[in-house]
Amino acid sequence: MKTYLTPVNEIERQWHHVNAEGKVLGRLAVEIADCLRGKNKPTFSTFMDNGDFVVVTNADKIRLTGKKWDDKIYYRHTGYIGGLKELSAKELIKKHPTDLLMKAVRGMLPKNKLGRQQLKKLKLYTGNDHPHAAQMPAELDI
Numbered sequence: 001m002k003t004y005l006t007p008v009n010e011i012e013r014q015w016h017h018v019n020a021e022g023k024v025l026g027r028l029a030v031e032i033a034d035c036l037r038g039k040n041k042p043t044f045s046t047f048m049d050n051g052d053f054v055v056v057t058n059a060d061k062i063r064l065t066g067k068k069w070d071d072k073i074y075y076r077h078t079g080y081i082g083g084l085k086e087l088s089a090k091e092l093i094k095k096h097p098t099d100l101l102m103k104a105v106r107g108m109l110p111k112n113k114l115g116r117q118q119l120k121k122l123k124l125y126t127g128n129d130h131p132h133a134a135q136m137p138a139e140l141d142i
Contacts, residue, residue, distance in 0.1 A: 003045075004043070005045060005048070006043045006045075006048070006050065008048075011043075011048075011049075011050055013051070013052050013053060013121075014052045014053070014138065015052065015053045015054075015055065015132065015135040015136065015137035015138065016035055016052055016053065016054050016055065016137055016138055016139075016140040017054075017055045017056075017057070017130075017137035017138065017139055017140060018031075018032065018054060018055070018056045018057070018140050018142060019056075019057055019058055019128075020056050020057065020058050020059050020061060020062050020101065021058040021061040021062075022061065022063055023062060023063060023142060024062075024063050024064070024065060025062050025063065025064055025100065025101065025104055026104065027142070028062065028101070028104075028142055029101065029104035029105045029107075029108055030108060031140070031142045032054050032056065032101075032105050032122065033105050033108035033109055035051060035052050035054050035140065036051045036052070036054060036105070036109065036118045036119070036121055036122060037049075037050075037051045037109065037118055038050030038051035038052065047114070049114060049117050049118055051118055051121060052121070053121045053122075053123065053132075053135070053137075054121065054122050054123070054140070055123045055125070055130050055132050055137050056101065056122070056123065056124050056125065057125050057127065057128055057129070057130055058125075058126070058127070058128065059097060059098045059100075059101050059124045059125060059126055060093060060097035060098070060126040062093075062100060062101055064089060068089055069088070069089050069090045070088055070089075070090060071088075072088065072089040073086050073087070073088055073089075074086065074087050074088075074089070074092055074103065097126045098124035098125070098126060101124060102119075102122070102124060105119070105122060106119055
């Protein structure tokens with residue numbers, strides 16, 4: 001029996017909506033990453049982008065357990081000598097409210113062109129409103 005590969009023009013992409021208010025960061029990021037990759041579909045294959053679009057609202061009202069607001073550190077480098085910068089999760093969500101969830105989901109996707117392509121299907125917003133109402137996103141229960 002041969003494995004069925006869905007042709008690119010026959011892939012049906014759906015839109016999903018997630019309200020992130022009060023949800024735990026890691027548990028939410030796993031569900032979003034699975035939906036972006038298409039792991040919830042029977043036509044899933046590791047080397048194709050079969051995933052759906054995900055719209056997340058209230059991304060700034062996400063929850064972390066324990067003392068992670070102060071202990072979880074995000075690093076970046078400027079490219080210059082001694083240019084290592086660090087931000088705690090609390091500082092990061094004040095400065096860039098959607099980056100906390102974006103970084104968590106990015107870490108769960110493949111680290112190649114396919115992962116970057118899948119990440120473009122994630123739409124993050126801080127309020128309740130989003131401009132994708134015309135796509136009629138279905139509510140994703142998490």
